[in-house]
Amino acid sequence: MKDLLRVEAVSKHFGGIKALTDVSFTVRKGEIFGVIGPNGAGKTTLFNALTGLYQPDSGAIELDGVSLYRRKPHQILKTGFARTFQNIRLFHNMTALENVMVGRHTRTTSGVLAALLHTAHNRKEERDCAAYAMQLLNRVGIGKHAHSLAKNLSYGDQRRLEIARALASEPKLLALDEPAAGMNPNEKNALRELMVSLRSEGLTLMLIEHDVKLVMGICDRLVVLDYGEKIAEGTPETVRHDPKVIAAYLGAEVAA
Amino acid sequence: MNVLEALRSKVWLSAGLLLIGLLLLPFLVEAGLGKSWVRILDFALLYIMLALGLNIVVGYAGLLDLGYVAFYAVGAYCWALLASPHFGLNLPFWMILPMGAALAALFGVLLGAPTLRLRGDYLAIVTLGFGEIIRIFMNNLNSPVNITNGPQGITQIEPVSLFGFSLGKTQEVFGLTLSSPHLYYYLFLVCVALVVFVSMRLENSRIGRAWVAIREDEMAAAASGINTRNVKLLAFAMGATFGGLSGGLFASFQGFVSPESFNLMESIMILAMIVLGGMGNIWGVILGAILVTMIPEALRYTGDLQRALFGQVYVDPADLRMLLFGIALVLMMIFRPAGLLPSKQRKRELAEEAP
Ligand SMILES: Nc1ncnc2c1ncn2[C@@H]1O[C@H](COP(=O)(O)OP(=O)(O)O)[C@@H](O)[C@H]1O
Ligand SMILES: [Mg+2]
Numbered sequence: 001m002k003d004l005l006r007v008e009a010v011s012k013h014f015g016g017i018k019a020l021t022d023v024s025f026t027v028r029k030g031e032i033f034g035v036i037g038p039n040g041a042g043k044t045t046l047f048n049a050l051t052g053l054y055q056p057d058s059g060a061i062e063l064d065g066v067s068l069y070r071r072k073p074h075q076i077l078k079t080g081f082a083r084t085f086q087n088i089r090l091f092h093n094m095t096a097l098e099n100v101m102v103g104r105h106t107r108t109t110s111g112v113l114a115a116l117l118h119t120a121h122n123r124k125e126e127r128d129c130a131a132y133a134m135q136l137l138n139r140v141g142i143g144k145h146a147h148s149l150a151k152n153l154s155y156g157d158q159r160r161l162e163i164a165r166a167l168a169s170e171p172k173l174l175a176l177d178e179p180a181a182g183m184n185p186n187e188k189n190a191l192r193e194l195m196v197s198l199r200s201e202g203l204t205l206m207l208i209e210h211d212v213k214l215v216m217g218i219c220d221r222l223v224v225l226d227y228g229e230k231i232a233e234g235t236p237e238t239v240r241h242d243p244k245v246i247a248a249y250l251g252a253e254v255a256a
Numbered sequence: 257m258n259v260l261e262a263l264r265s266k267v268w269l270s271a272g273l274l275l276i277g278l279l280l281l282p283f284l285v286e287a288g289l290g291k292s293w294v295r296i297l298d299f300a301l302l303y304i305m306l307a308l309g310l311n312i313v314v315g316y317a318g319l320l321d322l323g324y325v326a327f328y329a330v331g332a333y334c335w336a337l338l339a340s341p342h343f344g345l346n347l348p349f350w351m352i353l354p355m356g357a358a359l360a361a362l363f364g365v366l367l368g369a370p371t372l373r374l375r376g377d378y379l380a381i382v383t384l385g386f387g388e389i390i391r392i393f394m395n396n397l398n399s400p401v402n403i404t405n406g407p408q409g410i411t412q413i414e415p416v417s418l419f420g421f422s423l424g425k426t427q428e429v430f431g432l433t434l435s436s437p438h439l440y441y442y443l444f445l446v447c448v449a450l451v452v453f454v455s456m457r458l459e460n461s462r463i464g465r466a467w468v469a470i471r472e473d474e475m476a477a478a479a480s481g482i483n484t485r486n487v488k489l490l491a492f493a494m495g496a497t498f499g500g501l502s503g504g505l506f507a508s509f510q511g512f513v514s515p516e517s518f519n520l521m522e523s524i525m526i527l528a529m530i531v532l533g534g535m536g537n538i539w540g541v542i543l544g545a546i547l548v549t550m551i552p553e554a555l556r557y558t559g560d561l562q563r564a565l566f567g568q569v570y571v572d573p574a575d576l577r578m579l580l581f582g583i584a585l586v587l588m589m590i591f592r593p594a595g596l597l598p599s600k601q602r603k604r605e606l607a608e609e610a611p
Contacts, residue, residue, distance in 0.1 A: 073475075112490065125462075
C-alpha cells in the first residue's frame with residue numbers, strides 16, 4: 001500500500017515540557033492507524049502539530065507529497081486532512097445541519113457578491129451543500145437532529161456531529177481524537193461500524209483511543225507514544241507483545 | 257387559488273401595507289408629534305444602518321468593536337470634504353456616497369488587521385483606542401495643512417441633490433409641501449431597505465455561516481477550513497461600509513460635521529442598540545435602534561411634565577434620560593439577556609426546551 005502521511009522527526013515543546021520528541025511514522029492509504037499512549041503522552045499535541053493548530057519546532061510532515069509543515073489550519077484542511085477534537089469543539093449556537101455546512105466551506109465558493117445577487121450558481125451551491133450535509137448527518141446517525149442546536153445534542157451525538165463536520169470537507173485523512181469517549185456500548189459499536197465502512201470506501205483514518213479493545217480490534221497498525229517519544233510502531237499483534245509497551249503503559253491489560 | 261398562491265398574495269398584501277405605512281409615517285408623525293419628530297425619525301433610520309453594520313461585526317462575527325463610530329466619521333468627513341466650500345468641491349452624491357462607503361471599508365480593514373489576534377476584552381480596548389484616534393485626528397488635522405478644520409468642524413455641507421432636485425429645502429411634490437427632513441426620510445428609507453436586504457442575504461450565506469462559526473469557536477472554524485483572517489477582515493469591511501454610508505448621509509442631512517459627533521459615547525450607544533434589541537437578529541437590532549434613538553427624545557417631555565405637576569423642574573430631563581436609560585438596560589440584562597427579539601438560534605433553542 002502507498003504511504004499517505006509521512007511524519008518525520010516532529011518535535012514540539014512547551015517551555016520546559018517536551019511534549020513531542022523526534023516522532024516519526026507513516027500512515028498508509030486506506031488503513032486505520034492508531035495512536036495510543038498513557039495520558040499526557042503527547043497524542044493530542046501530535047494531532048495539533050499535524051493539523052496546524054500548534055507550530056511544530058522542527059521536523060517534516062507530508063500528506064500525499066504535499067508538505068504541511070507550518071501551514072495554516074485551513075490550508076492543511078484543504079489539502080485533505082480533517083480532524084475532530086478530544087474536548088468537543090462544535091459551533092454551539094448553530095444547528096447540526098449548519099455545523100456540517102460550515103465543514104463544507106472549502107468545497108464551496110460563494111462569496112459576498114454571489115450571496116447578495118443570489119446567482120443561480122449560489123442557489124444551487126447552497127441547495128447542494130445542505131443536501132450533502134443532510135446526507136452526512138444521516139450517515140453518522142443523527143439526521144433527525146438536523147435542526148437542533150449543536151449544544152442541545154447528547155454527548156455521543158455531539159461527537160458524531162463533529163465527525164460529520166470533518167467528513168464534509170471530503171478529506172483523504174480523518175484524524176479522530178478519542179471519538180468514543182463518553183459513548184455507551186451501543187454508540188461505540190455504531191462508531192466502530194462507521195469507521196470500518198469509511199475505510200472500505202478508501203478513507204484513511206487516524207485514531208486516538210483509550211478503549212484498548214476497540215483500538216486493537218479495529219486498527220491495522222498503530223504507534224505508541226510515551227512521554228512524547230515513539231516507543232513502538234506496528235500491527236496490534238507486534239505492539240501488544242512489545243516489552244517496552246508493556247512496561248511503559250499497557251501492562252497486563254494488553255498481554256491478556 | 258391554491259394554498260401557496262393564497263399565502264403568497266397574503267405576503268404581498270402585508271408588504272404593501274407596510275410600505276404604505278412607512279410612506280405615510282412622516283405625515284402622521286408630523287401631525288401628531290410635531291415637525292421636530294420627523295428629524296428624529298431620520299436619525300432613527302441613520303442609527304438603524306449603523307446598528308446593522310455593527311451587528312455584522314459584533315452580532316455575527318463576535319468581534320467586540322468599541323470604535324465603530326470611526327467608520328461613521330470617515331463616511332461623514334468624506335462627504336463633508338468633497339461637497340462643501342471648505343475645499344470648494346461639490347461632487348454629486350452618487351459619487352461621494354460609494355466613495356465614503358469604500359473608504360470606510362478600507363479603514364475597516366486597516367483598523368481590523370492589527371486586531372486579528374485579539375479577542376474579547378483586548379479587542380474591545382484596542383478598537384476603542386482606534387475610534388478615539390480617528391476622532392483626535394479629525395480634531396487636529398487643521399495644521400500645518402488645514403484638512404478637517406479641527407474642532408470647528410466643516411459647515412455649509414451640500415445636501416443631497418438629484419437632477420437639480422435638492423433635498424436640502426422644502427419642495428412641492430405632487431401638490432404636497434414636503435420639508436427637508438421629510439424628503440431625507442424617503443432617501444434614508446431606501447438606504448435602510450438596502451442595508452436590511454444586504455444583511456439578510458449575508459446572514460443566510462456561506463460567508464454568514466463562516467462569521468458565526470468564528471464567533472462560536474475560532475479554532476474549530478480554522479480547523480474546518482475557514483481562513484479566519486480573511487473572513488474577519490471581511491466582517492470589519494462590511495460593517496464599516498454600512499457605517500461609511502450612514503456617515504455620508506448624516507453629513508449631508510446635518511449640513512455640518514465636527515469631531516464631537518463621533519465620540520466614544522456614540523459607539524457605546526450603537527452597541528447598546530444591538531444588545532437591547534437582540535444581537536444577531538436583524539429585526540431586533542432595528543427595534544433596538546429605534547428605541548434607543550426615540551426614548552431619550554420622548555423623555556425630554558418629562559421637563560414639561562414636572563413643570564405642570566410641581567410648578568418647577570426638579571430633575572433635569574437630560575439627567576433623567578440617562579438614568580432611565582441605564583435602568584432600562586439593567587432590567588433588560590436581568591429579564592431578557594438575549595435582547596427584546598433574540599436571534600433565531602436563541603428562539604429555536606427556547607422552542608426546543610419546551611416539551
Ligand atoms: N498548549 C499547551 N501548553 C502547555 N503544555 C501543553 C499544551 N498542550 C499540551 N501540553 C502538555 O503536553 C503534554 C502532552 O499533552 P497531550 O498531548 O494533551 O497528551 P495526551 O493527548 O496524550 O493525553 C502534557 O504534559 C500537557 O500538559
Ligand atoms: Mg489527548
